[in-house]
Amino acid sequence: MLLEVNDFGLYCKQADVYIDPWRPVKRALITHGHADHMRWGNQYYLVHKDTVPVLKVRIGADVNFESVSYGEVKIINGVKFSYHPAGHILGSSQIRCEYKGEIWVVTGDYKLHNDGLSPEFEPVQCHHFVTESTFGLPIYEFKSPLLIFDDIKNYWAENQKNKENTIILCYSLGKAQSILNQIDENTDNVFLHGAVANLNESFREVGYNFVGERITGAHNKDHFDKSLIIAPPSVLGSAWMRKFGNYKVAFCSGWMQLRGAKNRKGVDKGFVFSDHCDFSSLNNAVKMSGAEHVYVTHGYETQYAQWLRESMGLDAQIMKTLYSDEEMMQEEGKETLE
Numbered sequence: 001m002l003l004e005v006n007d008f009g010l011y012c013k014q015a016d017v018y019i020d021p022w023r024p025v026k027r028a029l030i031t032h033g034h035a036d037h038m039r040w041g042n043q044y045y046l047v048h049k050d051t052v053p054v055l056k057v058r059i060g061a062d063v064n065f066e067s068v069s070y071g072e073v074k075i076i077n078g079v080k081f082s083y084h085p086a087g088h089i090l091g092s093s094q095i096r097c098e099y100k101g102e103i104w105v106v107t108g109d110y111k112l113h114n115d116g117l118s119p120e121f122e123p124v125q126c127h128h129f130v131t132e133s134t135f136g137l138p139i140y141e142f143k144s145p146l147l148i149f150d151d152i153k154n155y156w157a158e159n160q161k162n163k164e165n166t167i168i169l170c171y172s173l174g175k176a177q178s179i180l181n182q183i184d185e186n187t188d189n190v191f192l193h194g195a196v197a198n199l200n201e202s203f204r205e206v207g208y209n210f211v212g213e214r215i216t217g218a219h220n221k222d223h224f225d226k227s228l229i230i231a232p233p234s235v236l237g238s239a240w241m242r243k244f245g246n247y248k249v250a251f252c253s254g255w256m257q258l259r260g261a262k263n264r265k266g267v268d269k270g271f272v273f274s275d276h277c278d279f280s281s282l283n284n285a286v287k288m289s290g291a292e293h294v295y296v297t298h299g300y301e302t303q304y305a306q307w308l309r310e311s312m313g314l315d316a317q318i319m320k321t322l323y324s325d326e327e328m329m330q331e332e333g334k335e336t337l338e
């Protein structure tokens with residue numbers, strides 16, 4: 001087996017590297033910048049070039065790293081590694097590993113829907129496919145994010161008619177940028193929580209410019225007039241929200257499909273918007289990989305592995321990892337990004 005899980009993470013013995021290790025190791029290949037996949041303390045990081053800004057913000061500017069572009073091949077002790085678009089967030093990658101004709105693909109987190117910003121998911125043929133299963137039940141069926149962005153813009157316009165500000169709560173890394181990417185660059189009525197502003201500024205280094213003004217201690221109610229405010233869910237119920245006077249607040253999460261905004265305290269509206277695959281996207285990705293062996297990680301791994309065995313006739317098994325459910329963490333205000 002080219003890859004196997006041990007106490008530190010997903011290990012490639014032949015190359016002596018780990019993919020998204022959860023304990024510090026010598027060499028780490030990282031699928032993307034979210035905190036549970038890219039952890040602190042490794043001696044060396046290999047990341048996609050668009051993950052570099054996040055690596056510097058989160059892990060440190062003096063960290064030892066190398067970056068690659070999509071499709072570029074890096075050979076380590078005879079094993080060919082390459083990164084391919086995962087469609088999850090900027091820089092997110094599936095990592096392909098090949099040795100003596102055996103090919104593995106580790107998806108990290110991914111989605112098939114186009115969000116207009118992250119390069120679209122690229123199907124990569126392999127024998128062994130490692131997939132997440134955050135929304136791996138048939139009840140999860142997501143609309144295209146591009147339609148959700150229209151809903152968000154309409155919501156903002158509606159609130160403007162009522163002379164209210166609009167606060168959108170979403171993950172600072174990923175959803176925040178894809179929403180901002182849809183807003184006209186000349187709009188001057190968009191404001192950002194510091195966590196979002198920090199990431200946006202770092203992305204400038206790799207050529208991305210997002211609209212929005214950083215909210216500082218100097219801002220008060222007078223600065224906001226029918227504005228759009230983008231912030232992480234952790235601000236919900238905090239004193240920070242008092243700055244905005246009259247406002248409506250909405251939450252973006254795949255979990256909104258299950259529970260809806262009404263059952264979530266303190267928000268007026270929910271947008272069903274996720275950076276992960278819904279159920280049919282997972283199935284499509286598995287089919288497109290052509291893999292006979294599928295390893296199901298974080299999410300509904302028991303149910304989804306069973307589904308793959310019984311309905312698709314695949315050799316599917318659970319792969320126990322220590323990645324968390326990002327969307328659930330955000331909902332609970334435990335976004336560990338900063």
Ligand SMILES: [Zn+2]
Pocket residue numbers: 032034037088109326
């Ligand atoms: Zn992620």
Ligand SMILES: [Zn+2]
Pocket residue numbers: 036037108109132298323324326
């Ligand atoms: Zn994940």
